Amino acid sequence: MTPDTILDPDAELVRQAAQGDRHAFDVLVRRYESQIFNLARAMTRGDDEADDLAQEAFVRAYRAIRSFRGDSLFRTWLYQVTVNVVRTHLSSRSRWRRLWSTPVEAGADEDGDAAALATPGFEDDVVRRDTIDRALAGLPEDLRVAVTLRDIQGLDYREIAETLQVPMGTVESRIFRARQRLRTLLAPLLGRGAGAPALARPAVAAGDEG
Amino acid sequence: MKGCDDARTWMARGGDGSLDEALRLALAAHLKSCAACRDEAAGQGDVASVLHARPAAAVPPGFSARVSARLDRGASWIELAEWRTWTWRLVPVAAALFLAAVLWSGGSASRGQAAASMSVALVDTDGARAAPEAVLWDSSIDEGLALRTVLTGARQTTPGEQRHD
Structure with a gap:
């Protein structure tokens, strides 16, 4: 499917927002606040940090909305803005941490992961989410973003390629490698989640059907 | 299909159901004969399932209002910084x-x-x-x-x- 054939459900609101209609943009904010906040949260692990970054993403999107030409879905473009905002933030934070962090702190973080996995009431949503986010945080940034966009946000490969501005093959490779690593990092959840609905299994293991 | 490398590439692409019928059948045939790739495919599916079921974090209350306030607050500075805006106004x-x-x-x-x-x-x-x-x-x-x-x-x-x- 080419971008020209995509019917963007946000097109009219985007057009109005580009003409300065703040109400139209407010509707877009409410429509995507959960996705954008959760994307930022999955990439940063902190509610406050994610809140700030998601806000920043929307503010930047509003500033730049006149430059959005509709070459992709608005949603894809908004994800792209968000990923750029978070990446910029992580990059600057990483530089700061390199100056101040010590190996002891890194080890303490791993202990925290283990403690979370051993927490009673493990099925609790908050703990489960935190465990997943910790596992994601253990991935290199390029793998983390790709697998988050695919398996948490539900974007298809083409949208992810557009969002990250990389070839489809790169997206496929990153997602494959991310899942490989997460299989180890999420082992406790995978072991316990055998009965969970296999939402992605039919597609990934399509060959099993043949 | 050349081997496991191709199979793994197609496993990923199959995640979107974007494999054509011929490749899908070739992948299925390979998985039947290759335990390592079969295990890999299962692992990929399991991880995807866990991630997909990740409980979404609730958006902090008042989020959209804070975005709106930031846009209001920043409007004058943003517009001043945007030379096209003030040059047109002039x-x-x-x-x-x-x-x-x-x-x-x-x-x-x-x-x-x-x-x-x-x-x-x-x-x-x-x-x-x-x-x-x-x-x-x-x-x-x-x-x-x-x-x-x-x-x-x-x-x-x-x-x-x-x-x-």
Whole structure:
């Protein structure tokens, strides 16, 4: 499917927002606040940090909305803005941490992961989410973003390629490698989640059907 | 299919159901015969399932209101920083200045032309054809002289005025 054939459900609101209609943009904010906040949260692990970054993403999107030409879905473009905002933030934070962090702190973080996995009431949503986010945080940034966009946000490969501005093959490779690593990092959840609905299994293991 | 490398590439692509029928069948055949790839495919599916079922974090209350407030608060600074915005807003001012400049220069030219005409009239030796009202535009001429010129219809000269006739 080419971008020209995509019917963007946000097109009219985007057009109005580009003409300065703040109400139209407010509707877009409410429509995507959960996705954008959760994307930022999955990439940063902190509610406050994610809140700030998601806000920043929307503010930047509003500033730049006149430059959005509709070459992709608005949603894809908004994800792209968000990923750029978070990446910029992580990059600057990483530089700061390199100056101040010590190996002891890194080890303490791993202990925290283990403690979370051993927490009673493990099925609790908050703990489960935190465990997943910790596992994601253990991935290199390029793998983390790709697998988050695919398996948490539900974007298809083409949208992810557009969002990250990389070839489809790169997206496929990153997602494959991310899942490989997460299989180890999420082992406790995978072991316990055998009965969970296999939402992605039919597609990934399509060959099993043949 | 060349082997496990291709199978793994297609496992990923199969995640979107974007494999064509021939590749899908080839992948299925490979998975049947390759335990390692079968295990890999299962692992990929399991991880995807866990991630897909990740409980979404609730958006902090008042999030959209805070975005809106930031947009309101930042509007003036953002617009100031955006040169296109303020340059467009200056267009009416620039147009007004341009118009004023044109009018001013046009007026100056008219006055200059009038003064030149008047000067010609003053040096005209034929007093009967001189236009008295033109004399009134010459600020250098004494008011009494101008009045006498108008009333009598005869051209008067000031003491310092040169005659060319």
